[in-house]
Amino acid sequence: MEFISEVTDKRVPCYRLLDDDGFLISGTTFEQLDKETAVRMYEKMVSLQIMDTIFYEAQRQGRLSFYLTSTGEEAINIATAAALSPDDIILPQYREPGILLWRGFSMEEFASQCFGTKDGHGKGRQMPIHYGSKSHNFFTVSSPIATQLPQAAGVAYSLKMDGKEACAVAFTGDGGTSEGDFHAAMNFAAVMEAPVLFICRNNGWAISTPISQQFRSDGVVVKGQAYGIRSIRVDGNDALAVYSAIRAAREMVVHEQKPVLVEALTYRVGHHSTSDDSTKYRPVSEIEQWKSIGNPMTRFRNWVKANGWWTDEREIELRVAIRKQVLKAIQVAEKTQKPSLEDLFSDVYDKLPSNLQEQERSLRETINNYKQDFPTDVPL
Amino acid sequence: MGFPLGSLSELRHRSINFRSTVGNSFSWVLPYFPLPFKMPCTTGRGITRIGNFSRIWSSPCRGLQTAVHGQSPPPTKPVNLFSAVNQALHIALDTDPRAYVFGEDVGFGGVFRCTTGLADQFGKRRVFNTPLCEQGIVGFAIGLAAMGNRAIAEIQFADYIFPAFDQIVNEAAKFRYRSGNQFNCGGLTIRTPYGAVGHGGHYHSQSPEAFFCHVPGIKVVIPRSPRQAKGLLLSSIRDPNPVVFLEPKWLYRLAVEEVPEQDYMLPLSEAEVIREGSDITLVGWGAQLSVMEQACVDAEKVSIYFALLDIFEEGISCELVDLKTLIPWDKETVEASVNKTGRLLVSHEAPITGGFGAEISASIVERCFTRLEAPVARVCGLDTPFPLVFEPFYMPTKNKILDAIKSTVKY
Numbered sequence A: 001m002e003f004i005s006e007v008t009d010k011r012v013p014c015y016r017l018l019d020d021d022g023f024l025i026s027g028t029t030f031e032q033l034d035k036e037t038a039v040r041m042y043e044k045m046v047s048l049q050i051m052d053t054i055f056y057e058a059q060r061q062g063r064l065s066f067y068l069t070s071t072g073e074e075a076i077n078i079a080t081a082a083a084l085s086p087d088d089i090i091l092p093q094y095r096e097p098g099i100l101l102w103r104g105f106s107m108e109e110f111a112s113q114c115f116g117t118k119d120g121h122g123k124g125r126q127m128p129i130h131y132g133s134k135s136h137n138f139f140t141v142s143s144p145i146a147t148q149l150p151q152a153a154g155v156a157y158s159l160k161m162d163g164k165e166a167c168a169v170a171f172t173g174d175g176g177t178s179e180g181d182f183h184a185a186m187n188f189a190a191v192m193e194a195p196v197l198f199i200c201r202n203n204g205w206a207i208s209t210p211i212s213q214q215f216r217s218d219g220v221v222v223k224g225q226a227y228g229i230r231s232i233r234v235d236g237n238d239a240l241a242v243y244s245a246i247r248a249a250r251e252m253v254v255h256e257q258k259p260v261l262v263e264a265l266t267y268r269v270g271h272h273s274t275s276d277d278s279t280k281y282r283p284v285s286e287i288e289q290w291k292s293i294g295n296p297m298t299r300f301r302n303w304v305k306a307n308g309w310w311t312d313e314r315e316i317e318l319r320v321a322i323r324k325q326v327l328k329a330i331q332v333a334e335k336t337q338k339p340s341l342e343d344l345f346s347d348v349y350d351k352l353p354s355n356l357q358e359q360e361r362s363l364r365e366t367i368n369n370y371k372q373d374f375p376t377d378v379p380l
Numbered sequence B: 001m002g003f004p005l006g007s008l009s010e011l012r013h014r015s016i017n018f019r020s021t022v023g024n025s026f027s028w029v030l031p032y033f034p035l036p037f038k039m040p041c042t043t044g045r046g047i048t049r050i051g052n053f054s055r056i057w058s059s060p061c062r063g064l065q066t067a068v069h070g071q072s073p074p075p076t077k078p079v080n081l082f083s084a085v086n087q088a089l090h091i092a093l094d095t096d097p098r099a100y101v102f103g104e105d106v107g108f109g110g111v112f113r114c115t116t117g118l119a120d121q122f123g124k125r126r127v128f129n130t131p132l133c134e135q136g137i138v139g140f141a142i143g144l145a146a147m148g149n150r151a152i153a154e155i156q157f158a159d160y161i162f163p164a165f166d167q168i169v170n171e172a173a174k175f176r177y178r179s180g181n182q183f184n185c186g187g188l189t190i191r192t193p194y195g196a197v198g199h200g201g202h203y204h205s206q207s208p209e210a211f212f213c214h215v216p217g218i219k220v221v222i223p224r225s226p227r228q229a230k231g232l233l234l235s236s237i238r239d240p241n242p243v244v245f246l247e248p249k250w251l252y253r254l255a256v257e258e259v260p261e262q263d264y265m266l267p268l269s270e271a272e273v274i275r276e277g278s279d280i281t282l283v284g285w286g287a288q289l290s291v292m293e294q295a296c297v298d299a300e301k302v303s304i305y306f307a308l309l310d311i312f313e314e315g316i317s318c319e320l321v322d323l324k325t326l327i328p329w330d331k332e333t334v335e336a337s338v339n340k341t342g343r344l345l346v347s348h349e350a351p352i353t354g355g356f357g358a359e360i361s362a363s364i365v366e367r368c369f370t371r372l373e374a375p376v377a378r379v380c381g382l383d384t385p386f387p388l389v390f391e392p393f394y395m396p397t398k399n400k401i402l403d404a405i406k407s408t409v410k411y
Helices: A035-060 A074-083 A097-102 A105-114 A148-161 A180-192 A223-227 A237-255 A284-292 A296-306 A312-337 A354-369 B006-025 B055-056 B081-095 B116-124 B135-145 B163-179 B225-238 B288-298 B331-341 B356-368 B400-408
Strands: A089-091 A168-173 A194-203 A230-235 A259-263 B078-079 B099-103 B127-129 B150-155 B188-194 B220-223 B241-246 B256-260 B272-275 B280-284 B304-306 B311-314 B319-324 B325-327 B342-353 B377-381
Touching: A035 A074, A035 A097, A035 A105, A035 A237, A035 A296, A035 A312, A074 A097, A074 A237, A074 A296, A089 A148, A089 A180, A097 A105, A097 B325, A105 A312, A105 B225, A148 A168, A148 A180, A148 A194, A148 B135, A168 A296, A180 A194, A180 A223, A194 A237, A223 A259, A230 A237, A259 B356, A284 B319, A312 B135, A312 B311, A354 B331, B081 B099, B081 B116, B081 B150, B081 B225, B081 B241, B081 B256, B099 B135, B099 B163, B099 B319, B116 B127, B135 B163, B135 B188, B150 B163, B150 B225, B163 B188, B188 B225, B220 B225, B225 B241, B272 B331, B280 B288, B280 B331, B280 B400, B288 B342, B288 B400, B304 B356, B304 B400, B311 B319, B319 B331, B331 B342, B331 B356, B342 B400, B377 B400
Parallel strands: A089 A168, A168 A194, A194 A259, A230 A259, B099 B127, B099 B150, B150 B188, B188 B241, B220 B241, B280 B319, B280 B342, B342 B377
Antiparallel strands: B078 B256, B220 B325, B272 B319, B304 B311
8 A cells, every 4th residue: 555645755846047147057958049039028028127116106106096016027927928929818817917018018008907098908997907908819807816717728729629829828826726716727628638828927925825825735836747737847037947948838738739837936026916015924035035136137137148139238228218108108098088987887798788778877867966976087 | 368377387286296196106217307316205396297388388489580471480399498408509509610518417418418419419529528617617618708609508507506606707797898898708608407396405406596697797597498498598699798597407308398490599688478467467487487377377266355345356367477587687578567467476486585586576666666556575485595305395386476466466
């Protein structure tokens, strides 16, 4: 009689290409990254960082109701996007705006969603950062955790049946792996042989809950095998390794028509969101350490610079330009009208049912009688 | 003109007696209700195949959108409700190559036989089993529907839909709205058997429709008969909004009706007056309508003494309305009926507190207050979990309804 142990002798290794200072670790295999892609990746990582900084500040100044940064996870965001095809369908959690950035979603579009303007895709119905864009193959963010994961299996099944050279890419955090939907998704994707690339950003924290209180397994990567899913653990702060791993994983998913799980180890340098103060539950020294050692931005910049593809002058130019873009986008969004009142009622169904028609009429009467009770920036 | 429904109800009534005489020796000819264990037959409610269901339920197919004017009516055949569902699924798969049917045990035909033969005809890539995981089934279905497919998901019993509640409420229902109409999962239809069946106890009997009626963004549809089931299911599948389609499992085999063989759809969000009357309006849906119909028939024979006027009134004339779609519901038809009769009774199997009957009651009081001659009556399930041996006590039975009709008319 032999029981399978609950622990393994050796932890699953983590795929890395760049050391903490951005030097290539010798003896590792990886996807070659050309200059153009590498430079664009770094530029987008910088853009994401600047966008986060300014939007976060705008929220702190009370100009924005809510925000959530991807600080510390820039490499996962951008390197993943770069490794995928634009045809791949993204089912995001919420800390993946870098995919949209890579795919050409403009600063104006980010700002109009966050400020809930008439130009925002979501028509002002959801909290800031709940982006979505059909033309960028990016499903709309929803707040419930892990609900997008089983949906990804259905999306992938459709791609498979249509014979598309594309896959579904579903993101979750470490906390999300405790949800029933994570289990459902992994099992469905495996059984249906659905081409889904599951990417877990294991950043160590689900709001205030550390991974030691989230699961007792060797992280997330080991869960793949139990479902019959191939998996890999990658250093999520190493853009080159993420790019390389995602490229390889996507190749398997699309050409072997089955799911793959990628666990990207990282650290949530920022607070969970603007509604959170993470110093209440973790030491500032820990955050500071992650900011400096193995910082994904610094590592990748050092590597790009070492290749002779990047200079400090370009960095300054870029930062000035992006800063301008973001500030302008915010200024424009602040002055842009909100969506009109009819958008409160539209899109619940494809057509307005009689109960909503009646409620709209009644609400308009109330507005006429009590204009002072209602915001003035919503066109009636 | 009324369309009497008598014999179905009569048969349900008769079968109760039948069951109580044969007791445990009763054996199913077909596995009506595939429980993995033998249920105690103590409730005294049995089911058997019904002969002339068609006569009663064959109201003119006013919603038969494909019928050609000036020609003879389309050919029909007598089929039971599970076969009517099967026909609808067959047509849905046949007419749209992007339609898929899946759920637990769907591949071999389903535990209620609704998906019989579909995998053979349309292949295992379009009709297939899923793992035993309701949130997975609905999540998968939402993703499939969001890619422009008709995802027809089966939840084996409505009692087991709750693990999928989050996917239905937070995802399917808000998919279009939250994306500003960039994405939708309108091709989603969730089929699930609901309601009492005589021996189902807590977990094979529930009527969870009210939970879903509180969720803007989905539609809730419940058919009363085979013909209705086929036409309403095809409409639900083709409707560009997610639909929860609750099938009265009591009627899967019991109800037999002439059903057009062709492809046809019955309109959603349109109630139907299935029996005309002048003294009181009865509103219901699904299997409960046959019980209500029986109460209507009995009420015709009742004479009431009005002491104040010192007169006897012979026979109560009841108008019976099938709501069919619970959200968004057809208030206008119910309102018009109550404006005519001045009285309203709502009946459903689900517990009375917070049931959809409360919503109908409140809405009609709002709209018809001055016309109402009595408080709105509700005859519903009790506020207990659905009980096994006590099922006959729990249920909104014919005589409970009849009493409520009498006291409402007498009020």
